[in-house]
Amino acid sequence: MMKLTRRAALTLSAAALSVSLTLPAMAQTAEPVAGGTLRVSVNITPQVLNPMLVRTNPEYMIAEMLYSGLTTLGHDMTAQPDLATQWHANADASEWTFQLRDDAMFSDGTTVTAADVVASFEKLLDPETAAPGRRNLGPIASVAVGADNSVIFTTDGPFADLPVALTYPTAKVLPESVIDAGFESLAQTPVGSGPFRLAEFNADQSVILEARDDYFVEGLPYLETVEVLTFPDAAGSNTALLAGEVDMMLDVQPTDFERISAADGIDGLRTPSGRFLDVVMDTQVAPWSDPRVREALSLSVDRAAMVELVAEGYGTPGNDSPVNSAYAYYADSPVKTYDPVKAKALLAEAGYADGLSLELVASEKPGYRSAMAVVLREMAKPAGFDISVKTMDHPSYLEQVWKKGPFYVGFYNMQPTEGTIFNLLFTSDASWNETKWNNAAFDALVDEADKTVDPAKRAELYADAQKLMREDVPALVPVFFDLLGAKAAYVENYQQHPRGANYALHRVSLSADAPTR
């Protein structure tokens, strides 16, 4: 197939393996039927079309259909080829060369070139663009056009995860000409090299996309049309799927999942994920500056019951580290036990023998933020925590509490790598250092792992980092949520991606017994 360097060969053989694993068994016995319309329901209306500015899962899905990136994220969290066919790094992983495919075409008929890629990443990294995820791409120092249709990324120091970091949903490639003159026009008129083109954008109602026949992967996409429909209310969305008005629901509420999955002709979709709720404590101020108080709270949570009550059982208990089994370098550990007696003793030791009154803030969105706060309030009562719950509207939460408050409920999507989630939330120079934990030992472990290429060594470093979080509890991470979705049985080759931001609808097909419309 392709000529590979040694390191890339390693990456790619793993990639090829994961691709064949991710395709459902059915697809191997019969060639998918081409054609048909898939109607997908989403619960947040897609508002932003410019791929560098997208922020919500439905917007990620549409951007993924219209545009391509250099690499895309596999189900095993490794980088897979997209516009780049192969890649390799220099010896210390501080300079990366990505070889581009030469048959990718933008929807305006021009070919995707290395200059387009360079211009795109420069635009993404420009603070003026205000692209979400600018800080998630890694320590990129410069991007340059290389020889033979390749692009060279230089990072500040070694960065082993660059190919994975570049799968970030906003990291899409745009034509240089559009970036220079008409970046704003992307809000209405997409120009991308993805498998679909935009047919209709009816704000707040539907987005209709049509297959491109010049997509660079031969034979894809299978579907002829995809309609993305917004249902702000879960009751309406459930009814629409059950009544056959839509073929697929991107998100199903935990409370509805059992009923929907049991319906005739509907497949419930459930995938363990690293999506989590946490309770953020400002470790610089009392009482959270005392590790004994944090440990006391950590002992005041019945984690199994929490999964039941907050996620309706569709999740896994967490151990106060944001890394769970969905990640590559998860270090297994027994679930912390619920021990209010020990918690009470710890509180007394810390000088709060008479208990501790606290206000826990939770944004109203999504609903399980406040659900967890209310359950935590009840669970922590016996230990002497008197927690009052304050639910806030999301805008006020973002402006007044997030990254500022001493005690609130956070909610985060899974990230592609351990490094991304740690550098996002828990290192001293994290983008959103909300706990202000600033633990030097932890920083050193994460930094070392970022630079390390050897998987065994990385596993060790990340295991130590997770252990440190488990013991010192900068934040309480009691629940990981499974991703829940649903589809009609005739929708084939769709598989939920644990990261929750990738969809691969160009690989989806409808079986022969799908209703024709």
Add this chain to the structure above:
Amino acid sequence: MSASFLIKRLFLMVLTAFVVSIIVFGVTQLLPADAAVMILGENATPEAMAALSSRLGLDRPAPIQYFDWLVGVLHGDFGISLRTGQAVGPTIFEALGRSALLAALSLFTVSIVAIPLGVWAAARRGKAADLGVSVLSYMGISLPEFVLATLLLAWLAGPSVGLFPASGYTSPLENPLDALHHLALPVITLSIVLLAHISRMVRSEMVDTLDSDFIRAARLRGLPRRQVLFRHALRNSMLPAITVIALDIGYLIGGVIVVEEIFSFPGVGRQLILAIQNRDLPMLQAGVLIMSMTYALANLAADLAYAALDKRIQFS
């Protein structure tokens, strides 16, 4: 009815619009978090915030923002939505058209049911029929509309009955039958909520009219009961009823917010909820302005209808 009356009313409407726009603008200045915060969400960095605020013009003093907006509106330009980047004018007028269709159909449906019910109840005052209508109407006002909408949705759109689609909208210009099919559930919900109000109003007006001297006189003259009821009493009762129905348009414009949310109907109510949630000031201004103007126009129309029905009423 004189032309000067009309001119005065229209002038007052413009004044109302101006006051509404100042109120809305003033209130939005108090909102925590602006559009830039909402657009960037949990990805905001200080520099990105500053860049975006200045791009959106949110860093200018409030009076200047308001003045610019006002000048734009006077030129027929409602500005650009901060949320979608699309022009506000076409978006909001399109949404208004859909909501107006929803409101008009609901009013029509409720009128053909509620007015006869009210008349019937008044004619059988104190009898079982009256009691039945009363109970029905009290039930109508005792359920919050989001509960009613949810119950209707689960029942009529659910897989076992499946009479109507759960949501969505088709343009009646493209496919009138399909459009009606999609409108059915929201219209039924709004009609049930309004039914209580209008039938009670009609009943109480009818009762007053039936007690009035001229109806008694008509009865004493031996006119047939049916004729008294319909030719004399109903006509007189319709005057106040029309005013009530016009006021209900105000309710309808607000009530569609919840119904549109549950049935994902792309009307002006959903636009406004999204605008508030996203601090989309241009959209919010335009939406509230247009809603209040619709309300004012509906009142004017009611007054004109009132005048047309009752030639005795003179406007000065």
Add this chain to the structure above:
Amino acid sequence: MSFLKTLIRHPQGAVGLFLTALVLTMAAIGPSIAPLDPETMHFANRFEPPSAEFLLGTDWFGRDLLSRMMVGAQSTVLLALLATIIATTIGALIGIISGYLGGWLDEGIMRIVDAIMAIPGLLFALLIISALGTSALNAVIAIGIAFAPGMARISRSVTLQIRALDYVSAARSRGENSLWIVLAEILPNVAAPIIVEATIRVAFAIMTLATLSFLGLGAQPPSPEWGLMISQGREHMFRSPWPIIVPGGAIALVAIGFNLLGDGLRDVLNPKSEH
């Protein structure tokens, strides 16, 4: 007293009086007689139907619905009453002053009132809450402000009628103190229609509060406010209907109670409907 007797003899008034008395009693003593703690979660008893242990069943966290409803009566009913009192006080004050003074001031005030009334009440409440922040109390303030113009309209029109009456004109021409005229002559006469309207408004306020809770802008968890209970129960309605039925039934009773009482009061206080 004779007024009460008339009200009790009026069928709607009697039922309304009974229901509102029941609800107000519940609001007063509900929290102290609730059988269980409204917040305690019985993890093993989620979604229970009514039973001997949980008389009206349990919700999704296994909390006792009867106790939640009884404790919630306080917040629900008191909040609605408070909103109505705010609306009535502001509205009556503005309406009476505006109507009594007349002239350009009246004209100006009424234009502003018209403008606010032209904004749908729910939408206006949404705007105010967004500005003040989400809380039950802010929802009350928002509803109070949103309902005030309607009350102002009614008070003004009644004031205008009374102002034109001979004895008021006489008092004015005698040069009596304006404040005295308003307090002694106008207020007592305006009171009846305002009370009737306010009573019916309480039911509206309860509905609007519930709707705001549905939109996430009213009471906040873990409050047992009825509207919030319904709106959260909606998410679980296919697993158990009781979390909706219990607070829904309670809201319906209160709404019907205040409406009936309002209708009764109108008939009793309004001479036009007397036989």
